[in-house]
Amino acid sequence: MTVDWSPLWLSLRVALMVSLVALVAAPWPAWWLARRHWPVAALLARFLSLVPAVIVAALAMPASGWPVAVTAGLLRAVPYTLAKCRAAFQRLDPGLVKAARMAGASDWRIFRAVALPLSGAAALAAAADVFAETMLEVAVALAISGRMTAAPGAAIALTALAGCALRQWLRSAGSPFAAEQAPR
Amino acid sequence: MTGIRFRKRVSAAFSLEADFSLGAGVTALVGPAGAGKTLLLELVAGLATPDEGRILLNDAILFDGQARVDLPPAERGCGYVSQADSLLPHRTLRQNLEFAAQRFARLDRHRRVAEAIEHFTLSDAAGLRPADAGASARLRCSIARALIGAPELLLVDDAGLDVDLFEAIRAHFRGPILMAARDLDLACAVAAEMALIGGGRIVQRGAPRQVLDQPATLDAARLAGYQNVWQATIATLDRAANLTRLEFPGFALSVEYLPGHLRGDRVSVVIRAAAVRPRRADAPAAPNVVPAELVRTVERTQSVRMEFAGPIVAELSISEFASLREQKTWSLELPAAGLRVIP
Numbered sequence: 423m424t425v426d427w428s429p430l431w432l433s434l435r436v437a438l439m440v441s442l443v444a445l446v447a448a449p450w451p452a453w454w455l456a457r458r459h460w461p462v463a464a465l466l467a468r469f470l471s472l473v474p475a476v477i478v479a480a481l482a483m484p485a486s487g488w489p490v491a492v493t494a495g496l497l498r499a500v501p502y503t504l505a506k507c508r509a510a511f512q513r514l515d516p517g518l519v520k521a522a523r524m525a526g527a528s529d530w531r532i533f534r535a536v537a538l539p540l541s542g543a544a545a546l547a548a549a550a551d552v553f554a555e556t557m558l559e560v561a562v563a564l565a566i567s568g569r570m571t572a573a574p575g576a577a578i579a580l581t582a583l584a585g586c587a588l589r590q591w592l593r594s595a596g597s598p599f600a601a602e603q604a605p606r
Numbered sequence: 607m608t609g610i611r612f613r614k615r616v617s618a619a620f621s622l623e624a625d626f627s628l629g630a631g632v633t634a635l636v637g638p639a640g641a642g643k644t645l646l647l648e649l650v651a652g653l654a655t656p657d658e659g660r661i662l663l664n665d666a667i668l669f670d671g672q673a674r675v676d677l678p679p680a681e682r683g684c685g686y687v688s689q690a691d692s693l694l695p696h697r698t699l700r701q702n703l704e705f706a707a708q709r710f711a712r713l714d715r716h717r718r719v720a721e722a723i724e725h726f727t728l729s730d731a732a733g734l735r736p737a738d739a740g741a742s743a744r745l746r747c748s749i750a751r752a753l754i755g756a757p758e759l760l761l762v763d764d765a766g767l768d769v770d771l772f773e774a775i776r777a778h779f780r781g782p783i784l785m786a787a788r789d790l791d792l793a794c795a796v797a798a799e800m801a802l803i804g805g806g807r808i809v810q811r812g813a814p815r816q817v818l819d820q821p822a823t824l825d826a827a828r829l830a831g832y833q834n835v836w837q838a839t840i841a842t843l844d845r846a847a848n849l850t851r852l853e854f855p856g857f858a859l860s861v862e863y864l865p866g867h868l869r870g871d872r873v874s875v876v877i878r879a880a881a882v883r884p885r886r887a888d889a890p891a892a893p894n895v896v897p898a899e900l901v902r903t904v905e906r907t908q909s910v911r912m913e914f915a916g917p918i919v920a921e922l923s924i925s926e927f928a929s930l931r932e933q934k935t936w937s938l939e940l941p942a943a944g945l946r947v948i949p
Binding site: 523 | 755
């Protein structure tokens, strides 16, 4: 009997797309928000991060097709990544930003030359988080609809675990980003 | 002219107000941490925005609250050396200088960076990241970075400079320098003008010697490092004998005649710890000697600080202290030349 690996391919495709889109879309707005002290922005970010898991899971039912699943995943992933990036950018040494402003660097240039190199690891870590979480979410939706078997289920769990490990490594002292994060 | 006049409210408890003009030399802002020195420099640099006021640099308006002029930092012609060296940690010192010179065309940028590296002897450290370079190289790089755009005004925030580095800056930069300092000695050594700042207000301004020797108010005296501050009543005013007698709880002192005062006036009297002279028991009689009870002594690197009941603080050299330390009872000479009377 041949094993049906399609649940693994589906979760991989959805999880990769969601984490990549979140990784590309979130950092710049996060930087923009981190530079401004708007209570409303923080409130909105918090509210968006509260999208109920049930809605996401329901949308992610494979019957609706993978583009819907990706949309559902993004509904949670983008606010999450944005919040993580915003927090990381707010921890950035304000002296570095001031020095860049003295040099005449634009907001975009400060983002590219200062914020991303120094806090980009936080964005990558958030994306790895999102990847692992989306993998499992899609897997659960498939299991509920009865299309999941043991082999792809185990493969999905292992892939999600690898995502978690990647995140741990990104935040650890051994990663190539550790030097930038270390406070002097 | 170059002048600064602004007001900035930070919180209900703290606001900064300043109104002064800058001379061509070094102006030192001296005050304790939290006095508003850094904020003042940032307001001038354009890194913070005043609530109202006007900032002029060589007659160019950098900020005008009423006319809504607020030039961005890079267009103000100010170089800024921050308190903690804020070099980009992921770039080498040379790349940091290149980043600071980004608004210049490529050839011009390379020339400026090469000159800065040569002038501030950074050639050995230029390829290192800040974490691998020494503290001194980082500081020199911060200064080189501030000067790379040939500013008209240099702002220096208590970055741990010494007199040698100041001379290196002076050889490269002739314009006015506004410097925040906690160290009175450095300010005294390099500044043409000193402004004492405390609690967001500039309390006294003038030549360093004059500010240090003639504090006009009690706040100024404290900021200028007078450790002894007492309240007194004027008991006698004798113009003919050029004498004023000041009464303190428990003792009295004589100083020169004080014009503009009345008998019975309450005044403050201040004296530096180094001007207070503990005496030997067998020393000849002298005016302004008071008995005092020693509470404790604190050893310092070059001196000994003696704290007497009162409280009166005296500071004397280690050898002076060695010659006196056997004493059982103490008396202190408070020379009239060291006493300052503040209305």
